[in-house]
Each structure stands twice: as structure tokens, then as C-alpha cells.
Amino acid sequence: MRGPDEQTSHMFSYLSPEQRVRPDHPLRALRRMTDEVFASLSPRFTKMYSVIGRPSIPPEQLLRALLLQYLYTIRSERLLMEEIDYSVLFRWFVGLGMDDAIWSPTTFSKNRDRLLRSEVATAFFDAVVAQARAADLLSDEHFTVDGTLLEAWASLKSFRRTNEDPTAPPPDDPGNPTVNFHGEARRNDTHQSTTDPDAMLARKGPGREAKLSYAGHVLLDNRHGLVANVCVTAATGTAEREAALLLLSAAPGAATVGGDKNFDVASFVRAVRAQGVTPHVAQKVARSAIDARTTRHATYAISQQRRKLVEQVFGWMKTVGGLRKLRHRGGDLVDWVVTFAAAAYNLIRLRTLLTRAA
Numbered sequence: 001m002r003g004p005d006e007q008t009s010h011m012f013s014y015l016s017p018e019q020r021v022r023p024d025h026p027l028r029a030l031r032r033m034t035d036e037v038f039a040s041l042s043p044r045f046t047k048m049y050s051v052i053g054r055p056s057i058p059p060e061q062l063l064r065a066l067l068l069q070y071l072y073t074i075r076s077e078r079l080l081m082e083e084i085d086y087s088v089l090f091r092w093f094v095g096l097g098m099d100d101a102i103w104s105p106t107t108f109s110k111n112r113d114r115l116l117r118s119e120v121a122t123a124f125f126d127a128v129v130a131q132a133r134a135a136d137l138l139s140d141e142h143f144t145v146d147g148t149l150l151e152a153w154a155s156l157k158s159f160r161r162t163n164e165d166p167t168a169p170p171p172d173d174p175g176n177p178t179v180n181f182h183g184e185a186r187r188n189d190t191h192q193s194t195t196d197p198d199a200m201l202a203r204k205g206p207g208r209e210a211k212l213s214y215a216g217h218v219l220l221d222n223r224h225g226l227v228a229n230v231c232v233t234a235a236t237g238t239a240e241r242e243a244a245l246l247l248l249s250a251a252p253g254a255a256t257v258g259g260d261k262n263f264d265v266a267s268f269v270r271a272v273r274a275q276g277v278t279p280h281v282a283q284k285v286a287r288s289a290i291d292a293r294t295t296r297h298a299t300y301a302i303s304q305q306r307r308k309l310v311e312q313v314f315g316w317m318k319t320v321g322g323l324r325k326l327r328h329r330g331g332d333l334v335d336w337v338v339t340f341a342a343a344a345y346n347l348i349r350l351r352t353l354l355t356r357a358a
Contacts, residue, residue: 017092027093029351030071034064037127041120048118057103057111063124064094066112070321070344077112078105121336125230125343132226132346137353140253142222142299144307145244146260148314149235150334151325152199152212159186159193159201159212188236198331202235214326216338217243218313219251222258222306226349227313230342232335241268248275256280256299258307264289280304316348317341 021028038045038060045059065080068090074080084090085102096102103111115121132138157179188200199212217240219229229247233239240262248254256278263269263281269289272279280303283290294300318324321341328337 013098017088017096017098020088021092025089026351027071027089029354030067030347031064031093033128033131033347033350034067036131037124038063040127040130041123044118044120044123048114056114057108058095059111059115059120061095062108062111062115063120065090065108066340067344067347068093070341071348073320073322075322076105076327077108081105081108116333116336119336121339121343125227125339125346128343128346128350129226129228132224132350135350135354137224137350138226138228139221139223140251141255142258142303142306143228143248143251143254143256144220144222144258144303144310145217145247145263146220146307146310146314147215147217147240147243148318149202149204149211149213150216150232150318150323150338152193152196152214152334153326153329154193154195154199154212156181156212158195159191161190162192163190196329198234198329198334200235214331214334215239215243216314216317216323217247218310218342219244219247220307220310220313222256222303222309224349224353225309225312226346227342230339232331232338234331241265244268245271245275248272248277256303258303260307280307313342313345316345321345 048059049056065084068074068084069077069080072083074083081102081104084094084096088098091098091100129138157177159181186201191201193199193212196212199214201210202213202215203210213235215233215235217231217233218227220226221228229250231243231247233243236242244257244259244263245268248257254275254277257272257280259279259281261282261284263279264284266289269279269281278294279290280294280300281290282304283295317338321344323338323341326334326337328334
């Protein structure tokens, strides 16, 4: 007998979101880890808010919602609010009941900006790293450094001369003007984006197209593939090596550091050795800054093998994390979202490592 297709607009349920999420769901392990992080950050959250006034979005719920945005590749905060509204799984993870109202996207963004001013992303990342260190899953000796370009949320049309004539006639279409920049020499020292002034014109390699970008940098633990440190800088030609030295200076116990051929530069090798670290960088075909005194050791071959793990970090951030093209403008905000994305990657990696060890 065929059952009736009854459309019920109102109903009662006696099952909570906690009961509807299966016990072995991957988000349960992430929820336990984030709860530990928020417990350590609770004093910082308390200092961020006034003791009077209307209650805001709890920072724990806001950060859980942002974590879902990275884990499930949700392209905007407006769509994130919609997904949380009708998903029982998302409501459970964030900490909302079935009947709780969802925040408006504007309110959500303004509350996120408060976390930006308090550098909560860095504190969240550091707390996740502390969890990895407590589980003996983070080495203090062997690392890999690398960087990648992150395409800015700005078009090439916005990259205009800084000394542009203010008396020039208005564009033919203010919303999408016709711009002919063919044959014009456009450089970062003479031009600037009117949409995102912190973004700089950069290309991945010879013959590749130049795009307005930021540079993201990672210090990776070679033993377990966890991100030990992360930062974002302007996309200059030397940013990758300069950021690598900065990240290494915050890892005083480092013994070796791996890297690709871009780090095989005499000035970088000297600076790394001055910090007491052995540079295990890939050798160039000609005029390499390292020789057999470094490459003859078995640890060099291991570093070259393990340094490939850093590509998994950038691959996850750009595909699953949605950072192939940034959705935020300004160096501070971009650094915030990249740091938080690195923390999300570490949580997933930690869950995998702990599951294997169990």
C-alpha cells in the first residue's frame, strides 16, 4: 500500500539536536576540541565585553559558526546563516536549540569585527597548537617553511595610479567603467588598488598573469604535518624569505628547516644559520647556496620528503577553506581569516592523528 504524501507545516519533536547527531560523527571530536579551546579563552572573552547593555552573540557560538564556514566551504556569511537555520547538525555544533532565532548576516559580521580587534584568531590558533603539544604531536626541532599567493578581493580595474589627475572626466559607467591599461607599465610603487589598498600586484612565476594578491606563509611541523605558525604579508618579491625568518625566530628550538628552491639564496641561508638552524632547502641547478656538507646527511633527504606536507595545507585552505580567492579586504582582516583557517586545518589534522593513535 502506498503511503500518503502528507505535507505537515507544524510539528512537535521530542528529540534534541544532541540526540539527532550520530555518536561517531566527525564533528563530535572537533566540538570536544573546540570546547577545550574556548574554556582556555573564556577570560579573554570576558574582557572583550561590557558588563552592561544588550547581550551580543556569544563569541563561542560565533567562532563555531565561522569554523563551519571553513569546514563546509560556505562562500558567504549570508549563506552561512541560512545553512545554520535549517540544518540540525549545524545548530547542534554551534550550540543553538531547534527554536532559537538565527542572527542576521550584518549582526554576525559586526560581532566578528570585535573578535578581529581583539586578535582572537591568533589566540584560537595558539590554543589549538597547545593542544597538539600537550598530546605530544608537535615537534620543536624539524620544520618546513613555504608561502603562497592569495588572490585579493579586488579587480585589476581598481589598480590605478596614485597620482591620478583628480580633474579627469568621470568614467562612462561608474559601476563597471571601461579601463584600457594595455601598454601601460603598472607597478606597485606607482599604482594602488582603490578597492583594497593593501593588496599588491604579484605573479606566481615567469609567464604567469599578475594578480592583486597577498602572501600567506606557514611554518610546518615535519613530523606530524601540523601548522606551527602562520602569517600574512604584502606580496613582495622577497616576502616569502622574510616571513620564513620571522616565523623561525618564534621557534627557538628549531634544528632544521626545509624549503623549496626559492629559499636557496645565500642571504637566506646565512640568516638561517645565524639563528642556529640548518637549512635543508632544495638545491638549484646552478649557484646553489648549500653543498654536500649539508646534502650528504640522511636528515636532508628526510626534510625534502616531509616538506611536501606543506602543499596539503595550502591545498586545503584554497579548496575546502575557500581561500583561493579572498572574500575579505584589508591586511589585518586577511591575516585574521588565514590564521583561523590554519587553526581549522590543525583541528582536522589533530582529529586524524588522535584517531590513528586510539
